[in-house]
Amino acid sequence: MKKLAFSAAILALTAGAAFADGHGRTIRMGTEGAYPPYNFINDDGEVDGFERVLGDELCARAGLTCEWVTNDWDSIIPNLTSGNYDTIIAGMSITDERDEVIDFTQDYIPPTPSIYVALSDDVDLATGVIAAQANTIQSGYIAESGATLLEYATPDETVAAVRNGEADAVFADIDFLTDITDEDDELMVVGDPVPLGGGVGMGLRETDGELREMFNAAITSMKEDGTLNALLVEWFGDDVPTYE
Structure with missing residues (x-):
């Protein structure tokens, strides 16, 4: 929980880069909550990890309100397509097979x-x-x-x-x-x-093209101002691949 608060404090310094395309729309962020350091449940029973910090920042930059939902991995794509949540942000690698069923944003973790x-x-x-x-x-x-x-x-x-x-x-x-x-x-x-894979990205329903582009813009802004690289190093260490 301390690490989550520390990351949030760092990202708050970039609040001026936020944009309000989402107009406060509430987005349900689906994750597994069992794959540290990507995502896990902390001692307070809350979703934590790299993707929690990243997801909250992406929503802030897009003018969206995040609500976090956990789901077992084996049904995480079916429950997205059926509408139980709006995104998958769960360490999911971008693959051609998955891309036939759902859409992906650009990667927020380079291929590892x-x-x-x-x-x-x-x-x-x-x-x-x-x-x-x-x-x-x-x-x-x-x-x-x-x-x-x-x-x-x-x-x-x-x-x-x-x-x-x-x-x-x-x-x-x-x-x-x-x-x-x-x-x-x-x-x-x-x-x-x-x-393996083409990096890790957010999964969205194929009908949610506008939402995908909002998250793509937020990811791009984090790559450009260096905050995404800073988060990657903080959570995965100095040897993690980063963006140029």
């Missing part, structure tokens, strides 16, 4: 690699049992790799599968897994990083 994490450096990544969260670009990659895929509903379950011996390794976003390996000496990065 995915990595394997295991309990031993001699695991067989080519033909072993690999855990990944269901309906992700990582699970799709493993399904076509020749390895045995074990899918789980939540990212925490994929890591637990390695710890309890159900899987040889877990395959997920580098930013999610390195936070875990930093705190658990038994888990280690194995194999080579794998570049």
